[in-house]
Amino acid sequence: VSSTPRPAGMPRRLSRASPKGRQLREIVEGLVSSLGPGAPLPSERALAERYGVARMTVRAELDRLVAEGQVYRVHGRGSFVAEPRVAQAVALSSFTEDMRARGMAPGSVVLAQDVVAAPPLVARHLELAPEAPVVRIERLRTADRTPMALERAHLPASRFPALAETDFEAASLYELLENELGVDLRDADQRVVAVPLSADEAELLEVEAGHPGLRFETVARDAEGTPVYHATSLYRGDRYEIQLQQERP
Amino acid sequence: VSSTPRPAGMPRRLSRASPKGRQLREIVEGLVSSLGPGAPLPSERALAERYGVARMTVRAELDRLVAEGQVYRVHGRGSFVAEPRVAQAVALSSFTEDMRARGMAPGSVVLAQDVVAAPPLVARHLELAPEAPVVRIERLRTADRTPMALERAHLPASRFPALAETDFEAASLYELLENELGVDLRDADQRVVAVPLSADEAELLEVEAGHPGLRFETVARDAEGTPVYHATSLYRGDRYEIQLQQERP
Numbered sequence: 001v002s003s004t005p006r007p008a009g010m011p012r013r014l015s016r017a018s019p020k021g022r023q024l025r026e027i028v029e030g031l032v033s034s035l036g037p038g039a040p041l042p043s044e045r046a047l048a049e050r051y052g053v054a055r056m057t058v059r060a061e062l063d064r065l066v067a068e069g070q071v072y073r074v075h076g077r078g079s080f081v082a083e084p085r086v087a088q089a090v091a092l093s094s095f096t097e098d099m100r101a102r103g104m105a106p107g108s109v110v111l112a113q114d115v116v117a118a119p120p121l122v123a124r125h126l127e128l129a130p131e132a133p134v135v136r137i138e139r140l141r142t143a144d145r146t147p148m149a150l151e152r153a154h155l156p157a158s159r160f161p162a163l164a165e166t167d168f169e170a171a172s173l174y175e176l177l178e179n180e181l182g183v184d185l186r187d188a189d190q191r192v193v194a195v196p197l198s199a200d201e202a203e204l205l206e207v208e209a210g211h212p213g214l215r216f217e218t219v220a221r222d223a224e225g226t227p228v229y230h231a232t233s234l235y236r237g238d239r240y241e242i243q244l245q246q247e248r249p
Numbered sequence: 250v251s252s253t254p255r256p257a258g259m260p261r262r263l264s265r266a267s268p269k270g271r272q273l274r275e276i277v278e279g280l281v282s283s284l285g286p287g288a289p290l291p292s293e294r295a296l297a298e299r300y301g302v303a304r305m306t307v308r309a310e311l312d313r314l315v316a317e318g319q320v321y322r323v324h325g326r327g328s329f330v331a332e333p334r335v336a337q338a339v340a341l342s343s344f345t346e347d348m349r350a351r352g353m354a355p356g357s358v359v360l361a362q363d364v365v366a367a368p369p370l371v372a373r374h375l376e377l378a379p380e381a382p383v384v385r386i387e388r389l390r391t392a393d394r395t396p397m398a399l400e401r402a403h404l405p406a407s408r409f410p411a412l413a414e415t416d417f418e419a420a421s422l423y424e425l426l427e428n429e430l431g432v433d434l435r436d437a438d439q440r441v442v443a444v445p446l447s448a449d450e451a452e453l454l455e456v457e458a459g460h461p462g463l464r465f466e467t468v469a470r471d472a473e474g475t476p477v478y479h480a481t482s483l484y485r486g487d488r489y490e491i492q493l494q495q496e497r498p
Contacts, residue, residue: 011380015366023368030369068444085442092495117264119272120279131260190493193334194443194461194486195317212443212461212486237443237461242491244439246341 013051020053025061027051032070032081041071041079069238085241086148092188092220094174095141095149095233104143110168111150111204112138115157122154125219125230133157135164137173140204141233147205148239153231173229183228188220192242197234205236212237262300269302274310276300281319281330290320290328318487334490335397341437341469343423344390344398344482353392359417360399360453361387364406371403374468374479382406384413386422389453390482396454397488402480422478432477437469441491446483454485461486 010031014023024047031041044062048055062079065071072082086102099106117131126134134154141149153173155163166176177183195215202209216233259280263272273296280290293311297304311328314320321331335351348355366380375383383403390398402422404412415425426432444464451458465482 010369011366018361018365026368026370030373033370033373064447068442092497112267116267117260119275120259121275121282124279124282185497187497188495190495192441192491192493193317193489194463196459196461198313210445210459212445214443240442242441242493244441244491246437246439248341248434248436 014053020051021057021061024051024053024058025064028061028065029070032065035081037081037083039081041081043078067238069236082238085239086143092185094172095151096172096174099143099148102143105145106172107142107145108169109140109142110138111140112136113164113168115164118154122230126154126156126227128156135160137163137168139168146239147236149233149235150201150204151231151233153229155229177228184223185228186221186223186225188218191217193217194237195234201234205234207236207238214240214242263302269300270306270310273300273302273307274313277310277314278319281314284330286330286332288330290330292327316487318485331487334488335392341434343421344400345421345423348392348397351392354394355421356391356394357418358389358391359387360389361385362413362417364413367403371479375403375405375476377405384409386412386417388417395488396485398482398484399450399453400480400482402478404478426477433472434477435470435472435474437467440466442466443486444483450483454483456485456487463489463491 010027014020028041028047035041042050044055044058047053047058062071062073066073066079069085070082071079073079086098093101096106114136115133116136118126118128118134120130122128122134123130123132128134133156135157137153137155139151140147141151157164160181162181163176174185178185193215195213197205197207197209197211197213199209201213202211205211205213214235214237216231216235218229218231218233220228220231222228259276263269277290277296284290291299293304293307296302296307311320311322315322315328318334319331320328322328335347342350345355363385364382365385367375367377367383369379371377371383372379372381377383382405384406385401385403387399387401389396390400406413409430411430412425423434427434442464443461446454446456446458446460446462448458450462451460454460454462463484463486465480465484467478467480467482469477469480471477
């Protein structure tokens with residue numbers, strides 16, 4: 001019998017009605033949601049002994065929770081409750097605003113900034129002629145210096161020529177558009193899909209290749225309905241979630 | 250010089266300003282969005298010859314588009330534009346309603362249906378006592394017989410005892426709740442995360458293990474604000490997307 005104290009919500013034993021691995025997973029998920037970020041979880045050995053399951057079964061379930069970003073491991077010290085994911089809601093807001101609202105310091109590393117011929121999809125979304133010039137801004141977005149997202153934005157170069165020269169390590173695109181360039185950002189259409197991260201993307205985001213990511217494709221418009229920018233943003237799946245409030249029509 | 254006709258939106262040549270792989274990707278994405286589902290794409294050889302890039306570069310970009318569900322291959326016949334992903338919007342609706350609205354025939358394979366002690370997370374979301382009895386319904390959801398999602402729903406057994414006996418291969422949970430059981434479903438909170446599919450999940454969904462999925466965690470409430478069900482739904486990342494309309498506050 002293990003001497004680890006029993007946190008609230010941990011059952012005394014497993015039932016016979018469903019697979020042991022799943023029951024363990026549900027127990028650990030219950031702990032993750034009741035304990036705070038950074039709280040230590042019972043050791044693999046303690047869980048295996050308490051519930052009479054193989055150590056491998058415990059490890060496999062913890063591996064999954066680590067892959068999903070609910071738990072993290074520290075070598076030689078055990079498993080801990082991860083920070084909650086950053087949530088994306090239905091208000092149109094910038095990365096800078098989102099991170100500040102959560103008390104994190106937003107940062108950017110500019111990977112590319114130039115004027116290029118609009119790729120076909122971008123030209124269509126921005127309602128531009130094929131191959132019209134667009135300002136392309138590619139940034140690695142960080143929160144408290146941790147990589148969170150890769151963002152590639154395109155804006156019409158004829159309307160926003162100055163953006164090709166702005167220092168985006170320091171500036172927020174939204175602040176520039178709204179405060180300096182007089183743009184009345186109004187709304188956006190967004191598509192979100194789950195994709196596997198390529199080796200290049202994974203390296204920049206400091207995760208394993210093939211790790212799942214959320215890809216947001218956004219077209220934002222001003223008060224006249226004119227497209228202002230098209231952006232493709234790739235967020236780490238283990239650090240980001242979407243929160244929706246749904247109403248029954 | 251290849252004799253393949255040049256679809257609208259395909260540039261004549263690549264620029265020197267950005268990597269060839271990315272430009273090819275943008276060209277093929279443009280074709281995917283302008284051609285209809287099922288339309289053939291130029292062959293790897295034709296693309297490689299036209300743009301003067303290595304066949305391997307073309308294949309690597311097509312591999313990514315296949316992994317993302319934008320393109321599919323038929324052995325010996327080439328690459329084709331995939332069906333658009335099924336979109337999830339902000340209205341609270343059932344899988345059955347979503348698929349019918351898209352002209353697809355919804356189906357279910359019941360994987361488990363029983364009464365169990367509520368797992369800790371479920372008890373908290375349903376505002377039940379720890380280990381209170383809940384009806385658990387696990388289904389593989391299909392659209393036109395293609396696996397789309399794995400869904401695990403829990404409902405309070407004291408309120409809905411009949412659901413443990415209902416034939417869910419034929420029935421819609423929403424129709425039962427609203428039309429037979431007098432429940433006034435009103436709204437739901439939903440969290441969406443990207444996760445890697447486990448080997449078991451991937452096998453049921455007929456994709457590769459590790460393939461990305463969208464996991465929806467939903468708590469639906471009635472007009473009194475009482476939680477009606479808690480559901481965890483795992484959708485194939487290559488077949489599903491979320492569409493959001495955002496407004497600037």
